[in-house]
Amino acid sequence: MTHYKAKIIITVISAISVLICGMILTWYQVISLEQRRSMQTAYKTLNSVETLLDEAKNTADQASVLLSEPCSMQVRTKLERIVISARHIRLIAFYKGRKIYCSSFSDMDAINKSYAGFINSSLAIVKNNTVSPGIDAIVLQTQYPQGIIVTSLSTAWISEIMHFFNAQHHMDLLIDNDIKSSGASLLETGYVIIKSKKYPIAVSFYSAFNIFSYKFITDGWVSLLLSAILSIIVGVLLWRYILHSPSLYENLSKAIDRGEIIPWYQPIVHSNSYGTYGVEVLARWISPSGEVISPENFIPLAEQSGLIIPLTKKLMAQVGKELPEKLEGQLQPFHVGFNFITAHLQEPEFLDECRAFIKKFPPGTIRLTAEILEREPFERVSQLKETLRQLQENHIDIALDDFGTGHSNLNYLSALPIDIIKIDKLFINGLSPDSGSQKIIDYVIEMAKTLNIKVVVEGVETQFQVEYLKKKRVDYFQGYYFSKPVPINKLTLR
Ligand SMILES: Nc1nc2c(ncn2[C@@H]2O[C@@H]3COP(=O)(O)O[C@H]4[C@@H](O)[C@H](n5cnc6c(=O)[nH]c(N)nc65)O[C@@H]4COP(=O)(O)O[C@H]3[C@H]2O)c(=O)[nH]1
Structure with a gap:
């Protein structure tokens, strides 16, 4: 190989190395930025869902004073009032011995039918329920010394929250059993799961590299451009001043x-x-x-x-x-x-x-x-x-x-x-x-x-x-x- 050829090869390799280093750094920067953003969105989503569940929990707390009373018309009316005054709550129900005996909703049979299968879950999504046909409900159970209170919210509120945050980064909500059943496999396949400390819920998002590939260009174009310019500068300097000293x-x-x-x-x-x-x-x-x-x-x-x-x-x-x-x-x-x-x-x-x-x-x-x-x-x-x-x-x-x-x-x-x-x-x-x-x-x-x-x-x-x-x-x-x-x-x- 001639001296001249060797100079060309060294110059090209150096310039490409600078470009590759720049691309790797940009990649790393875009990924860490994206992960930070996803993390922030996940926490915001979780907080918003927690706020909804807090409302359900507060509603249950308000209703808990009525647990020791028999389920009279008066008690039901009070329960109805509590529901009406809460923004997102659809229903409050008391149950004892695996049966709902008192509720803000008058049709006890319909409630028992709809919620019977979820008696063992502290939090569950109840689909196709007869209480609110066509609208799925999210049901929170709160235990008190005198009994258990079930508060139900429409999943529409949660959907709205998810929809709002999914516009930024795709998030999935895991509820109670979902976390236990699919949590480990999700983690293995590149998902990140953020769990709530208050409720049996979690938010998961995908953090594997390929999801960020388009972001590599959209978020990283400035550093990519700078890397390209730097690689050209390195190539030119090497060629003109270091390697190309006249032979x-x-x-x-x-x-x-x-x-x-x-x-x-x-x-x-x-x-x-x-x-x-x-x-x-x-x-x-x-x-x-x-x-x-x-x-x-x-x-x-x-x-x-x-x-x-x-x-x-x-x-x-x-x-x-x-x-x-x-x-x-x-x-x-x-x-x-x-x-x-x-x-x-x-x-x-x-x-x-x-x-x-x-x-x-x-x-x-x-x-x-x-x-x-x-x-x-x-x-x-x-x-x-x-x-x-x-x-x-x-x-x-x-x-x-x-x-x-x-x-x-x-x-x-x-x-x-x-x-x-x-x-x-x-x-x-x-x-x-x-x-x-x-x-x-x-x-x-x-x-x-x-x-x-x-x-x-x-x-x-x-x-x-x-x-x-x-x-x-x-x-x-x-x-x-x-x-x-x-x-x-x-x-x-x-
Ligand atoms: N110690 C000693 N040296 C003596 C004496 N007499 C002559 N020499 C040296 O011996 C060399 C003779 O030239 P060469 O054998 O053609 O050897 C030449 C020739 O092969 C080559 N050369 C020089 N000029 C040209 C050129 O124009 N074309 C080509 N192709 N070769 C050249 O370089 C060689 C060295 O050239 P120079 O250094 O000029 O060295 C010359 C000359 O200075 C002496 O008494 N004592």
Whole structure:
């Protein structure tokens, strides 16, 4: 995965994580708000029903003074008055020994028929009763030392209360046995049950998550919107300021465009006269602060990313501008070597680029050398061979760079048309009066001679190395002993 792709993934994941966290928080907020509201509605519903039952209880209390009296006309009239003066009460009845014996309603048989089945319940709903046909009654029993009083209310009042509060949140009223029979299973299925402390009633409501899903949008849209905005901000900030700090690739690409990569030159000299045979062009990155950045710090990336091709083209253009006037009076043709990757050589327009470069110099004054830099084993050698042949036909020399360090340099020597080999400085480093590395160098030089290939030895630093290599009839030297790579204004040609 590229660095760029990784940045995109990190940015997107971070932004989505912020959004998901925001959604979870909103969800939690909406649910807790909704549960609080449902709880409040449940308590209000319960209080309202309790107030009704309080009225029934108060009515019974008022009537309780009559319990010790026989059920005379007077007592009945008093009971009727009590009922009439109460707002929601429909009936008061006294009973003893499982039978109603006195009531505000004159038809005792009808009352006994309707209420007989509910004698054991302290609170019950009496449906289809004959006392008030078509209207269900809620019946409260209150025990006194002298007997039991039954007060009845129309369920219409309770329905009204439930209807009013259900408009806010759906509530169910559980009465006496309902609580015992269905309470546990309700709780298991996500219901909340609020029980009254005064009466055997309870209010239940559903609190499972799915009931709140539409509320997630209606109540939570502000925080959802804020989360979305925050996730975008996090994404943008991450991208622009934290992750998107320019990479070496971007910096290098800009540096090439701005012309910060410039050619430096290292002379290559004839081994016999020390006169300049030519130069190798080596890239240097001059940062805006003037710091000289070594190619080791950017060439590997440039080669890997393909930026090396535009970089090399820029160097060629610059060399074409500044080198010609330096060459007056030089031995001709003057060798100008560039490091090319093989992919560049094989571009269809490469030959035209070389021709355009050569044209910047007076005819016949330079000899362009393509130094092949192939760090990987060559693939498609036959295709490369063809390309190199074509270059040679166009008077471009082919030099095999860093000879001795690659994977299969010897294979290339036999497979490719090579004019020059450049023995790597690694071998020369070991060349001192007391070293044993001469044998390898001797062998390489001999082999090159046999194959009629010219030899440039790189990294020549000492007098000993010069004298030794001269004796071995090396063709050219390149190294600090003669000159380090320098910018054009410091280039001195012998
Ligand atoms: N210690 C020591 N070093 C010596 C001596 N003589 C020459 N050198 C160094 O050896 C390197 C020779 O270039 P190279 O083998 O092509 O090795 C080059 C080449 O592979 C690559 N490079 C530089 N410029 C370019 C370019 O424009 N294109 C490409 N593709 N590669 C480049 O970067 C490598 C390093 O370049 P430089 O740092 O300029 O290092 C240069 C040069 O400064 C010496 O006597 N002693």
